[in-house]
Amino acid sequence: MPAKSAAQQKAAGAALSAKRGKTGPSKLKGASRGMYKSMSAKQLDEFASTKRKGKPEHAAKSRSKSASSRSSTRKSPARKKSATRKSSSRRKSSR
Numbered sequence: 001m002p003a004k005s006a007a008q009q010k011a012a013g014a015a016l017s018a019k020r021g022k023t024g025p026s027k028l029k030g031a032s033r034g035m036y037k038s039m040s041a042k043q044l045d046e047f048a049s050t051k052r053k054g055k056p057e058h059a060a061k062s063r064s065k066s067a068s069s070r071s072s073t074r075k076s077p078a079r080k081k082s083a084t085r086k087s088s089s090r091r092k093s094s095r
Contacts, residue, residue: 001043003050005059011035012047019044 003009008031015035018025028036035044 001046003047003055006052006055006057007031008059009048009050009052009055012039012044012050015039016041016044016048 003012011030011032012035014023014028014032017023018028018032018036019041025033025036035047039047
């Protein structure tokens, strides 16, 4: 299965490097750490060998209908009014 985005391909490359022992697993972050733990070296190789040409940098996230309808009816939380201070000192004129 090929990578869907350039970011996914890069993460797979970092995870594959750690699997092969070229870099330490402690240096992995985010998606590459998850890939390192859950995928085999063969699967990582398939993802990492995907060509980046024509791939978006990040894949678009799919949203379910119920989530999108809920977000439009959601109200924003009430904001606290900040206290404004009035300056009692007046500017002195330089005349």
